[in-house]
Amino acid sequence: MRITLVGPAHPYKGGGARHTTELAHRLSARGHSTAIESWHAQYPSLLYPGQQTIADPEAETFSGTRHRLAWYRPDGWWRTGRRLARESDLVVLTLFSPAQIPAYLGILAGLCSRRDRARVVALCHNVLPHERRSVDVSLTRALLRRVDGILTHSAEQAHLARGLLRGDQADPVVASMPPHLPETGGAVEQPCGERRxxxxxxxxxxxxxxxxxxxxxxxxxxxxxxxxxxxxxxxxxxxxxxxxxxxxxxxxxxxxxxxxxxxxxxxxxxxxxxxxxxxxxxxxxxxxxxxxxxxxxxxxxxxxxxxxxxxxxxxxxxxxxxxxxxxxxxxxxxxxxxxxxxxxxxVRPVDPGPHWDTYVGRLLSSA
CATH class of the missing domain: 3.40.50.2000 (Glycogen Phosphorylase B;)
Structure with missing residues (x-):
């Protein structure tokens, strides 16, 4: 299957970029032709005042990564959707914030302009923000009602998503978040005793x-x-x-x-x-x-x-x-x-393999 993940990747920082990248590696290892459609500019500084990017990757980067999306170029959103309709069988939109949704709606418009469009799954890291505004609900509803499948990371989030869907849509698929830890070299050996x-x-x-x-x-x-x-x-x-x-x-x-x-x-x-x-x-x-x-x-x-x-x-x-x-x-x-x-x-370190096997299977089933 030809799969494109739309979401952050290096030089964007943190767990979101690591998750998108690790998912691409896992899909590719299963034999899927995989790409990441990432961001050149994901958020305006007004919405995300912190540090958005880092110089050095925190894990192995994915070679099939493009950085063409920008929050200030809506014309590029539609063109990206048209291109993905030709290149992909499945498009996965990774949702972290409602600030991404206008771009995703533009991509969907481009996808839907072709009769043989790819199927689309919304991978919801957060269905709605923890500190939300009324516009966040409207934007998320607009996105979730236009996709073919939804994956969430808990039953609670699935229930939240279900309340935003049309009555004829399938229930969201639940898959626990798998490990995508930064590469740090592991624990530093320390003497016994309390640190207080x-x-x-x-x-x-x-x-x-x-x-x-x-x-x-x-x-x-x-x-x-x-x-x-x-x-x-x-x-x-x-x-x-x-x-x-x-x-x-x-x-x-x-x-x-x-x-x-x-x-x-x-x-x-x-x-x-x-x-x-x-x-x-x-x-x-x-x-x-x-x-x-x-x-x-x-x-x-x-x-x-x-x-x-x-x-x-x-x-x-x-x-x-x-x-x-x-x-x-x-x-x-x-x-x-x-x-x-x-x-x-x-304490025992987690074994990521079984978690990822289950996760990838449920993601593919959600489409």
Whole structure:
């Protein structure tokens, strides 16, 4: 089958680009003629104020990648659709944000201008944003009602998508997000013993609950336990810095603003007893697997698919989303004598192969 993935690839950063690229490699390995139609310019800076691209790839790039799409060239969207109608049997539109949807609608218009068009699947990393506007619902509905199939990463997301479809459309297919971790060289060997340090890693946005983590740290963790929050801060560090000061945590909390390159991840994880994911809500994330890849247990909420990746009491602890008291309870439990060492000993890196085999099969079945 001739398959084109439309989505970010290097030099775009982060999990989205890694997922698109790894999916292309997996499809190609199965004998499909595969290409990636990526972006020259994906978002205007007004919609994505952070760092969008990086100099060095975080995993093996895919040779069949083109970078022709631009948010400011709607004429190119239609032409891309016309070309993909000739070149592809299946087009996969990877959806991360409603900001991509006008371009995708343009591509669909080009595809539909030919009678023998390719089938189209919307691969929804997020059906709707965690912090959404009314226009986001309208845009997503317009896209999902024009495609032939939909794949989501959880049953909850499938239910959300189902509510936006026409009555005659098939139900979305659910496939758990497979591992697509950056190439870092793995864990750094460290001496035994506690670090008395916790790590939050990733883009800092309200739904990820870093404010809850600060309050739980003040309430539940021992006084000598510190926290590093490392990642791009959506809207800056001022609000969380002020909260840390109000809670008396200024000398225990480090706010490291900026994208964390793959080569710096092993050292960050080596200095932590646990990675903490205090999300209020979640779809799918690689951060549990990333922590385990570096030998670090996880303290996470039961939001989205997070509890699917944590074996409570074996390689991490779980707590209720949105509840400071329960997160504080988990921090206290984690720092009981012997618990950090026990959970660290239970950590095992994930085997990506079986996850990808299932994922690719379900993607193809969704078409």
């Amino acid at each position: 340090h916790l790590l939050f890693l990733g883009m800092v946005r309200p739904y990820k609950g870093v404010d809850l983590l600060l309050r739980a740290l003040a309430e539940g963790a021992p006084d000598d336990v510190a926290l590093t929050v490392a990642g791009e801060f959506w809207g800056g560090t001022a609000e969380l810095s002020a909260l840390a000061g109000e809670l008396g945590l200024s000398d225990r909390v480090t706010l490291r603003d900026g994208y964390v390159p793959a080569e710096e991840l092993p050292e960050l994880f080596a200095g932590a007893d646990a990675a903490v994911l205090p999300y209020r809500s979640a779809t799918a994330t690689q951060n549990v697997w990333m922590a385990h890849e570096h030998g670090v247990p996880v303290i996470a909420t039961r939001a989205g698919t997070l509890p699917d990746h944590v074996s409570e009491g074996v390689d991490g602890l779980l707590c209720a989303p949105g509840e400071v008291e329960d997160l504080a309870r988990a921090l206290r439990e984690f720092y009981m004598p012997g618990v950090p060492e026990k959970l660290r000993a239970g």
